[in-house]
Amino acid sequence: MSFFDDDPTQVSSSPRRPAEPRRPAAAGNEPPQGDRQTLRTRQAIAIGVGVILLLIVVVGVKGCLDSASNSALVDYNRNVAAIVSDSDNQVAAPFFKLLSGGTAGAAAGDLQVQINQIRLAAEEDTKRANELDVPGDMRAAQQNLMLTLDLRSGALTKIAELLPKAQGTGQAAETATNEIAGQMQAFLASDVVYSQRTAPLIQQALNAAGITGQTIEKSQSLPGYTWLAPSTIAAAIGGQAGAGTTGGAVAPGLHGHAISSTTIAGTTLEPSPAANKVSATPPVAVTVKVLNGGENNESNVTVTVTLTSPGAKPITVKKVVNQTTAGSETDVAIALPSVPASGTAATLTVKVDPVPGETGTDNNEATYTVLFASG
Numbered sequence: 001m002s003f004f005d006d007d008p009t010q011v012s013s014s015p016r017r018p019a020e021p022r023r024p025a026a027a028g029n030e031p032p033q034g035d036r037q038t039l040r041t042r043q044a045i046a047i048g049v050g051v052i053l054l055l056i057v058v059v060g061v062k063g064c065l066d067s068a069s070n071s072a073l074v075d076y077n078r079n080v081a082a083i084v085s086d087s088d089n090q091v092a093a094p095f096f097k098l099l100s101g102g103t104a105g106a107a108a109g110d111l112q113v114q115i116n117q118i119r120l121a122a123e124e125d126t127k128r129a130n131e132l133d134v135p136g137d138m139r140a141a142q143q144n145l146m147l148t149l150d151l152r153s154g155a156l157t158k159i160a161e162l163l164p165k166a167q168g169t170g171q172a173a174e175t176a177t178n179e180i181a182g183q184m185q186a187f188l189a190s191d192v193v194y195s196q197r198t199a200p201l202i203q204q205a206l207n208a209a210g211i212t213g214q215t216i217e218k219s220q221s222l223p224g225y226t227w228l229a230p231s232t233i234a235a236a237i238g239g240q241a242g243a244g245t246t247g248g249a250v251a252p253g254l255h256g257h258a259i260s261s262t263t264i265a266g267t268t269l270e271p272s273p274a275a276n277k278v279s280a281t282p283p284v285a286v287t288v289k290v291l292n293g294g295e296n297n298e299s300n301v302t303v304t305v306t307l308t309s310p311g312a313k314p315i316t317v318k319k320v321v322n323q324t325t326a327g328s329e330t331d332v333a334i335a336l337p338s339v340p341a342s343g344t345a346a347t348l349t350v351k352v353d354p355v356p357g358e359t360g361t362d363n364n365e366a367t368y369t370v371l372f373a374s375g
Contacts, residue, residue: 070209072135077202080145081217083129084194087152091122092187092221095156099227099236111167111237115160122153137208141201148194152221155186167238174230177237178299178322181230185319187222194219196283196337228320230300253295257352258363260289260329269348269368277371284336288350292324294358299323302353303332307339307370309346342374 095118098111126149134142158179165176199216206214226232262269264287265280286305292298301321308314317334324330340346348368354361 069135070211072133073137073206073209073211074214076132076135076138077206077214077216079132080129080141080198080202081215083125083145084148084217084219087122087125087149088219088221091118091125091152091156092223094118096223096227099233112160112163115156115163119153119156119160122149122156125149126153135205137205138202141198141205144193144197144201148190148198148219151186151190151193155183158183163237166233174299177234178230180237181228181233181300181320182322184222184227184233188225188228191220191222192283192335192337225318228318229302230320230322251296251357255294255296255298255355255357256292256360256364257298257301257324257355257358258291258293259350259352259366260291262289262348262350262366262368263287264348264370269370272347272367272369275345275369275371277373279373280339281374282336282338284339286334286336286348286350288332288334288352289329290321290324290332290352291329292326293363295326296357297323297325298355301355303334304349304351304353305334305336306349306351307336307346308349309340309344312340339372342372345369345371 095115098114098118126146129142129145129149132142162176162180162183165172166180167173168176195218199218203216206212264276264278264284267276267278269276269278288303288305290301290303299322301324302318303321304316304318306314306316315336315338317336319332319334321330321332346369348370349365350368351365354364
């Protein structure tokens with residue numbers, strides 16, 4: 001046996017097990033499937049919480065804005081109430097009290113000074129109103145408020161200017177007195193603007209915002225229609241009114257008026273029992289054509305329009321015409337601040353007051369049946 005021959009007694013070793021292949025490492029150290037699901041759940045919860053917080057913030061901000069807007073509307077209403085109350089109590093009331101307190105014997109200069117002092121108070125009210133912080137929803141109300149106050153302060157300015165002439169004598173005094181009576185119409189107009197425009201627009205804005213429990217201030221500057229007559233002005237300041245209203249002798253010849261026609265919004269009315277259908281929205285313009293059928297010019301002629309409808313308070317508006325000319329017609333325009341609901345039949349009564357020396361008054365009054373429709 002060769003030295004290099006294998007030993008027959010040598011035991012061969014068992015075959016080696018092949019090495020298991022190494023698991024490749026996960027790319028990017030990706031977490032196990034269970035961890036990914038947990039992460040997604042947490043992300044969804046975080047997003048949901050974020051959305052909820054965002055909604056809370058949005059609702060909260062809107063609530064704050066709404067609250068601030070409502071507060072601004074309430075503050076505006078309160079400020080307007082204070083201003084118009086001051087206009088009534090510190091301007092209009094003292095002015096008419098001054099005229100009613102026996103000023104006929106007062107010197108023109110003294111009375112003019114007192115009226116100018118009241119005028120300054122009126123201008124201060126206008127200034128306060130102009131400086132108000134006006135919410136957007138109150139802009140229309142503000143415009144009408146300014147018109148109301150401007151009418152009052154403007155009337156006082158003009159009356160103070162006319163006063164010295166009105167307290168004089170002759171034709172100039174009579175003319176100035178008539179012009180002062182005309183300025184009294186501005187007080188009436190201011191009351192109509194406030195009651196029919198300013199106050200309703202304030203209420204409308206409050207209602208639109210859902211604001212309740214607020215009081216809208218009322219305002220009335222003109223204490224009565226008698227202040228529209230030049231005779232009332234003349235008696236108050238010691239001036240001269242037209243011959244048609246003074247207690248002097250009546251001029252010879254015929255005196256009197258007749259109603260020639262009445263129109264509403266361009267429609268000529270037929271006397272009752274005829275029914276007149278009219279399309280109009282307030283304020284409604286009523287035009288009365290008055291004929292001076294006498295032989296004399298007449299001064300301070302009062303024309304009255306009354307609208308009566310079922311279940312509603314009658315609406316009466318008067319206007320004083322400074323002068324009518326003998327043998328001529330005069331158009332008298334009168335504005336009705338409101339009308340009945342569409343489809344409602346109303347009675348319109350027009351009357352011209354008799355003048356001194358007038359004996360026949362059968363043509364001084366006319367009645368019409370009017371069916372109003374939306375314009």
